[in-house]
Amino acid sequence: MNHAWQFFRAGGVDQVLITSGDDIAHLRELDQKLWVALACPTRGTHFDPRTLDLIDTDHDGRIRAPELLAACEWACERLADPQQLVRGGERLALASLADNEEGRALAEAARHTLARLDEAQAKASDIGLEAIAERQQHLAEERLNGDGIVTAATAGDDTALRGLIEQIVETQGSVKDAGGEAGIGLDQATAFFDAAEALLAWHRQGQxxxxxxxxxxxxxxxxxxxxxxxxxxxxxxxxxxxxxxxxxxxxPETLQGYALQSLSLSAxxxxxxxxxxxxxxxxxxxxxxxxxxxxxxxxxxxxxxxxxxxxxxxxxxxxxxxxxxxxxxxxxxxxxxxxxPGKVAALGADKLLALLGQDLAASRARLLALIEEDTAAAPQHGYVNDLEKLLRLQRDLLPLLRNFVSFEAFYRREGAIFQAGRLYLDGRSCDLAVQVADASQHAVIAGLAKAYLAYCECVRGKEKMTIAAAFTAGDVDFLFVGRNGLFYDREGRDWDARIVKVIENPIGIRQAFLLPYKKLLRMIEEQVAKRAAAGDATQQGKLGGLAGQITTLDKPAAGTPAASAAAAAAATQRRIDVGTVAALGVALGSISAVIVGVFGKFIELGWWIPVGLLGIVLAISGPSMLIAWLKLRQRSLGPILDASGWAINGRMRLNVRLGASLSEEAKLPPGASRKPDPYAERHGTAWTVGAVVLVVALLGLGWRVGWLNGVLPEALQHGAAVAAAAK
Structure with a gap:
């Protein structure tokens, strides 16, 4: 390797900088282990699909590294200076073509194309895609368009040849020529004549x-x-x-059934x-x-x-x-x-002889000569197609390299080709959204990215598509299946978006810090709701019993033997066992002793009380934060793109800083003013928690210096605790 490369580091991976034509010309020398991607799909990306199709030489819907290298070398061979691929542009200057056989042929094809438009264009020094597309359309409509496919119209005034082509289309099927007309190629013609020869040989043997x-x-x-x-x-x-x-x-019954049908001698x-x-x-x-x-x-x-x-x-x-x-x-x-067998044999020998004449070889030669004549026009047509390919590569090759060999466009926030658009949902925007074909299959691999992914079904009129959006900032409290949002694709079109599937993973350390408390509050709310529901059911039962008593006032009155027995039974049910009362007392005493002991030890910390509070907080939130930190270190872009058909060559980490830029939360614009909310809660949760912590700290400090000895029992006074500790 003699070429000097420049690299930048992003996502934990060294990535090459492609800044000059020499970089493109020597790309084959770059070790493919240093490439970010080794393959990508031709669909589902924000890139000109025609350009991708021209690079995809095997037409399998994927571009692999060898095909991209071949496109680079093909373009460099036809340009005088590969720096033209860096300059780009929508028009190809004829002076930029190489002074070799291929370059001169392309220049001649360009001048011929311009000359067919008008006199003003004939003197132009460059050519655009519009002129090339118009020339391609004319070539496709010409009698001999170079595609090797002949139609009935290609035969011109030769009625016998026209009829033969039509018969071959009927028996062998057709293929579309460059103009979209049904015709035949060498394969169809050969198959027809081989079948015709076999039938006529069989016919002669029978004779x-x-x-x-x-x-x-x-x-x-x-x-x-x-x-x-x-x-x-x-x-x-x-x-x-x-x-x-x-x-x-x-x-006779069967024949009577036939009588009810419409009979035919051939039925x-x-x-x-x-x-x-x-x-x-x-x-x-x-x-x-x-x-x-x-x-x-x-x-x-x-x-x-x-x-x-x-x-x-x-x-x-x-x-x-x-x-x-x-x-x-x-x-x-x-x-x-x-x-x-076959459709040709079904025609019969007499019809074939009438169609082909007595000299089968002559008919075959005439048709093959017409196909060869059409094919001979291919070079001129091919040069026009090459002009289109070269112009598209001049315009698109460098952006593709910066989204394939490296992800420079993504890490510089210029918009990568795999980014489908921007999703607005739950008070934030998500820029890392990729188009997916099947959410269930995509999630199997994408889940390994350790990112919080929301699969959204996007609808615009009769159009539908599915995207996977990564939420990398904020919280997940209100992200759930069924939530609606708005998605803007790369063309600026808006789509209705609805979450249909979620892969949960930590978004940030802050979220992980608050997660245990949120879970605790959620559990308390659920328990309170259950107790409230149980209490409501009990009250409903009591009301039902009271209503029953009211409706049975005509039953045995108080003082009667039956009423006395009912009252005795009710009293028995309401009686509380003495053992239960004793057990409850022992339990409450034990709990009180534990609380007093913990409170006493906590108060003994003195000035270290804030450190103790911090330790308690870390004991609660620490595990959650540690797990989130470990997962955030593993969060990467690779599995998300691998699931979409890419072949990512590195981990491509999505660290916290990059994630914060990919998902932005709502913020007031600079210079904006805000009026107070007349419906706001009187006391916010944060203020309540802060007030409680402050009160506890002040009480501890007051106990430590003896301010509370006058109001506390002797056992809890500061001096008594110190004396007990000395003994």
Whole structure:
């Protein structure tokens, strides 16, 4: 490696700076272990898809490192100075093309394209995509457009060739040419002529092997299975006397069902019936008494096979005569079984000969010559397409490299191509939002990013898409499935966004610090709600009992034996066991002793009381903060993009500082004024907690210096505690 590279560090990874044309020209020399990405999809990114398609030479919907390197080298070979790829621009200067064969051909194609527009453009020194697109449209509409696909219109006034192309389209299918018209290429033409040659060869073999017997064999073959079926039924009728009735025509009820249908001699219900009524030893009738659906085929059998081969006019055919007839045409039937399959063979030899003429090779040569003539126009068309590719690479290659080889655009907050837009939700904005195809599949890999991800379904009219947005600042108290927000894509279009899935992870240390207290308050609220619900249920029960008593005033009055028994039972239920009272007293005493002991030890800290309070706070919040710190150290961009089809080569960390810039909370603009909230709470939570801490600290200090000895019991006074400690 002789080229000197420059690097910058971001996301915990060394990334290359691409600042000159020489960097692009020597990119193959850069170790791919130093690349940030090794592959990316051509869709789902904020980048010109046409440019990506031109780089994606194997058309698999992905751009890999070798394809990107090939695009760099291809562009550098056709430009006089690779620095032009850094300068960029929407127009390609003809003077910037290289002085080699490829460069001169491109310059000639550009001048020819400009000359076709108007005289003013013909003298232009550069060319834009609009002129190239117009030239490509004209080329696609030309008779010979260089794509190797010929249509019926390509044949011009040659009606025979036009009909041949149309027949090939019908039998072999079609492909679209550059202008979008249905046509055929070399593959379709070759397949058609090969099939035609096979059919005509088969036809010639039949003429030599069968001669005049071919028609007889075809007539026998057409009715062979039905005739065999008829004579088999007659044999079974000879075997069993009662079998004829079962093997004969359908029952009258079935025929009545046929009467309700719209019948046709070519329909299955009639063709499935036997050729004639079945009886023992009966010959096959060949006249109008046979099954109407098969009378035409039987007439052909009689005319083409029976009369010529067996002799004489016959109205019936015995089984022995049928066997003799089959043996006479057996070798021809074997030939018929080798008929080539396919739509071309279905045309028949006569139609093919009428279409192709007697000289099949000449027809093939004429069509292949037309395809070759169309293909010969490809170089001129190819240079026009190359002009488009070179101009797009001049404009787009450097931005792509800064989003592929390095993530310079992302870490400089210039807008990376994988960023789908900005999500506004829950009083903040999220810039790290990527488009995903399937939220469930994406979450399997993206969850390893250790980031808080909200999958949102975005709707704009009839359009829908799903994004995954990373929340990297603020809290998660009100982020839940079902919340609505607004998403702006990179074109500035607004979409309705709704959270459909959430992957929970810590957002920041502050959130982790408050999390245990929030959980405690949530648990207290839930317990209070449960107790309140239980109390409400109890009160409802009592009210129900009171209502029952009111409605039963006509029952036994007080003083009666029944009323006395009820009162005694109620008194028994209300009686509290003495043991329960004693147990409660012991428990309360123990709790009081523990509280007094803890309070005494805490008060003994004296001036260290704030440190003790800090220790308590750390004991509560420390584990949560430690877990959050560890996860935040592991938070990275890689899994989020890997799940979207990228091949990320490094971890690409999302530290706290970067995360804070990717998710911004609502702030008043500079110079704004704010009026007080008339509906605000009188005492905020923070002030309450601060007041409690201050009171506890003052009480501890007062006890320590003996200010509280006059109001405390002797056991809790400061001097008594010191004396007890001395003993």
């Amino acid at each position: 030599s092997d069968c001669g005049d017997m071919r028609s007889a064999a075809q007539a026998v073959d057409a009715v062979h299975d039905k005739v065999e079926d008829f004579f088999a039924r007659c044999r079974l009728a000879s075997y069993a006397a009662g079998a004829a009735e079962a093997l004969n025509l359908p029952a 299955d219900p009639l063709r499935q019936l036997p050729l004639a009524p079945v009886s023992a030893g009966r010959p096959l009738p060949l006249d109008h008494s046979a099954n109407p659906a098969w009378q035409a085929a039987l007439q052909d059998l009689r005319k083409l096979a029976v009369a010529p081969l067996l002799g004489g006019e016959r109205d019936t055919l015995a089984e022995a005569e049928w066997q003799d007839l089959k043996s006479r045409v057996a070798h021809c039937r074997d030939w018929l079984s080798t008929r080539p």
